Amino acid sequence: MSVTLDIRLKRANKVYHEGEAVTGVIVLVCKEALQHHGITLNMEGLVNLQLSSKSVGVFEAFYNSVKPIQLISSNIEVAKAGKIPGGKTEIPFEFPLQTKGNKVLYETYHGVFVNIQYTLRCDMKRSLLAKDLSRNCEFIVHCQPQKAKVVPTAVNFTITPDTLQNIRDRNVLPKFLIRGHLDATNCVISQPLTGEVVVENSDVPVKSIELQLVRVETCGCAEGYARDATEIQNIQIAEGDVCHGLSIPIYMVFPRLFTCPTLETTNFKVEFEVNVVIVLHDDHLITENFPLKLCRV
């Protein structure tokens, strides 16, 4: 006897804001009538913190302290023990997305060391002989738009051999002059990162110009913290020996789920940076780093 359990949210994009109601239906499809011991629906919002392997040794002492932080949790009984008729049954539900106390609903974020996730879990208890059924469904929370106006301020940059830091031998460097600007470093998350880069001249041909989006996650507590930077995505904006003096657009869409508005709490921080990476034909790698501040308007 087969039965399928599914949760369907009303919104196609599954995006909800604080204060709204998460609505949807539980869909049960079975061929014959089905006996069960109750169906429950559980909504939970969690922040999972994980320590990177390289920092585990140092912080082993307070390993236990990084347990998940619960942001929201509520439970309802959808149906009491009983029978479901054969065919397709839809049970509507509605959860208010409201926090208790002074907790804040952070925006959904899938990272490496920090994960902020909201799920709906539907459980159907059944008799001893049959397995319990369970179904998970993630929904996405966008935080409330920021009140303050975002004023974009352009950031200009010029890269020459002289502007570079941490190089061993400045003499082996080929000559180059790369200029450009980012239209803003305080970016609206739903809008792309834009700007321009111009290779004014370069002795060695350019092989590739890339935009590297980096997340900087910091986990910690009173005793100390771990800060890790990892790549989210790498977007190539120029390939091959580009025409000198011609401005090449910088354009990157912030990926959903993997980015969120820059977040700073007592236990963890999520920040973003972008690197403009220029690879020369002799495999010299020139990087210019820009911290970003993401926000939602």
Next chain:
Amino acid sequence: MAAVQWRSRGRNYDAELQRCRPEAALVEFGDYHPLKPIMVTDTKTRRGARKGSTSSSSSSSSSAPADPLSSMLDGTDPLSMFAAASATEAPAMTHSSSTGDLGRKRREKEEEAVGLDFEHWSSKRGEILARFTTTEKLSINLFMGSDRGKALSPGSSAVSEKVRTRLEELDDLEEGSQRELLNLSQQDYANRIEELNQSLKEAWASDQKVKALKIVIQCSKLLSDTSVIQFYPSKFVLITDILDTFGRLVYDRIWTMCSDPRPLPDGFTVEDVNDTAKETCLNWFFKIASIRELLPRLYVEAAILKCNRFLNKSGIQETLPRLTAMIRGIGDPLVAAYTRAYLCRVGMEVAPHLKDSLNRNFFDLLGTFRQISAESVQNQLVLQRVEVPEYLTLYSPAINWILQCIAYRAPEPLLTEMMERCKTLGNNALLLNSVMRAFRPEFVAARATDFISMIKECDESGFPKHLLFGSLGRSLACADPPESERLTILNEAWKVITKVRSPQDYVNCAEIWVEFTCRHFTKREVNTVLADIIKHMTPDRAFEDAYPQLQSVIRKILTYLHDFSVLFSMERFLPFLDMFQKDSVRVEVCKSIMEVFIRHQVELTRDPVILNAMLHICKTMHDSVNALTLEDEKRSLALLIIGFIRMVSFGRDFEQQLSFCVEARATFCNLEPVLVQLIHTVNQLAMETLRVMRGSHSRKTAAFVRACAAYSFITIPSLSSIFSRLSLYLLSGQVALANQCLSQSDAFLQAAVSVLPEVPRSISVEGKLRSSESFLLDFINNFLATLLVVPDHPEHGVLYLVRGLLNMVQDYTWEDNSDAKVRVYVSALPVLAAMSQETYLYSIPKVDSNETLYGGDPKFLSEINKLCETLIGQILDHLKALGRDEQNPRRQGALAFSLFGVLLAHGDLRNNKLSQLAVNLWNLSHKHGFCETRISVRTLEFIKHQAQQPDMAHLSDTVQRLALQSRT
């Protein structure tokens, strides 16, 4: 033995004819009559008739005969009515209905649709594939495990279930799916790409969207590979096919997602799209935005550009400039140029009104032009051993396409600006070439002298000048430059063309300019051009490799020069034809000349120049016929030659015409239809002579007519088709008779009779074997009718030919179980009856038929009667034989009835025996009840009617004895 006695009924043909004339009846004006002018009263209101000019057709009655076809089509034709109807429906389905909005929508629609005059990509496709080929080995490098997958899997712990399954799917593909295919020939490569196209469709159909996307990404990545650079344009064509497929698939899928409950209208807006569809669409764009490499990201986003329509109104408008700018990041100029071409192509398809990004693309292209001479490109060329001119031609499809998009319906000032920009770039030959090819021919033609000076100035090294002149020529072939400049243009151009060394390059260019020359100049210039071509193409038999171009030269000349006397008086035309030395090509050229000749030569001609040349051409065609030539080919050749023969006329100079026919016969002996035509021509010639002499020949013309007869007489036996021989004998016999050549006519008819036994029992008609019986019966009846007027030969006996014919009929091996022989006998009776009249039904002027020869001699009449009696005896025997055989009552009845009919019409039924015979035949035909009662009743009515005529009263007795079958 003489069981019956035949007496022919005396006939008065004139009186009968008078009786048969219908009485003139007046038709009342208002009455219905099929031939009266049709009155059209059209009260339909047409839905589609929205144009003011046609709305007058609401109610009209025309007194002039209206053509039913044109009346159907006046106003709007059904197809445009549909179009109009859908145009009215479309806005009605959207929510807005205010008139201003409606008008705006329509305007938008007009802007959006690319007109028919835009040359579509599909037409360029084949050309590029055919032009850019290589013999080098190619390789396809597919990393199915793409970087994109890695980029999307940053956290392994907390990804949602859906994402995880997706990633697993990716991992599956990753294993061992990195494959590099080496050493592919060009064809293999194309096949591989087609395979990928198929697997894309399959993946899509089986809901593996991720795999589909990966295939597309991998394919577009191949476009960044410029090894085997000569093949790059073709590679671009093949791979963009896949991208197009992908774009279509994505668009269609999202479209179907919102087509529930009813399909989206064509001009849908964002509000009509449901959330799920929008989300799916957005998903695609996010996925594509995270593709690591630049080129695939650009191509794939361009491929699904159209999907922006689902998301927001201005999406396409914003995306196009952005993608245009992003192309600047592509370092390789060739790759960038083609990416631009693709973007323009998609842009033209999706939003043709957005011209700005097209222009932007072109200006960027100009801006990066110096890249071509940059070090990295030069190094690559050295490495691949490709010369600069060849490398530059690789750009032309892309640049041509971009310029074509820009030039499409572009205002003049824009084009002028483009031209100026090219000039500032030092008259770059490559650009100049593309400008000339893409811009409107009228535009180019008006500035032809400017262009020529620009061509002269631009530097020789990169791009060969003959290609530039070729492009210019192509424009000038469609549009006319100012009159005063034409000769200078031709001179300037030809000066360059004639210096081109390679025969292939030369002929390619010359072929184009021939059209310009033919359009505007006289035969003198065309002749010069032809002479130049001959001079270039003859050394080393270079023409052998250039047949298509040379053929095209001929075609172009024929399009403009229809006066064949001018054409053939060009000294160099026939020598030019001599260059076609391969048989098949030569025949083809001759055929095309002949076709034009037949179509355009209106007047008959005797011009010796034309005749000689045409005879030469026809002879060439004729001589190509051999044992292996197909029937169809022979037929079409014969038709063309016949067309020529029909155009030849020497006017009053009949003898010359005859001698032409003699010559033609000798020349075209292998094509039977031509010989048949020649015989017809000669017969016609004889009749024409008769007409000119007003019916009486002089000694000279009589001799000429006999010569004509002799011509036919000796030509006919060479035909293999027996029926053409028979009918030509008969026809020529008739012509000879009409021309008072009695002995010749006798000879023809005798020959016909003597050929009769050779007629096979079955002949092949259109490839199928058919019985020849019906053809033979037709012929014999026709023959018999002619025999009425043929006078007897003084030395042979009475009715020599009739007897001869009947003997042949008797001896002929007819099909078993066939009544054909007897049917001939039945149909011979009326002729014999007609012969026994005092005045014959018809006669030939100046020829004495038997009526005058014998003057109703009783001996002659009794001879006829005897013959009739024999025939009737034979028929009756046959009827008896049929009667014995119980299976054939139907045949017996029909035959008896037809004999009855003959007796009734031609026999003298006052004779008791004959009338008794008639009654018997009537009874016999009704015995088995196979007679159609309707016919019987009508026959009886006819007889009753006849009986009322004077001299026919006896018929009423006969009628009494004819019993009608009961109708049970």
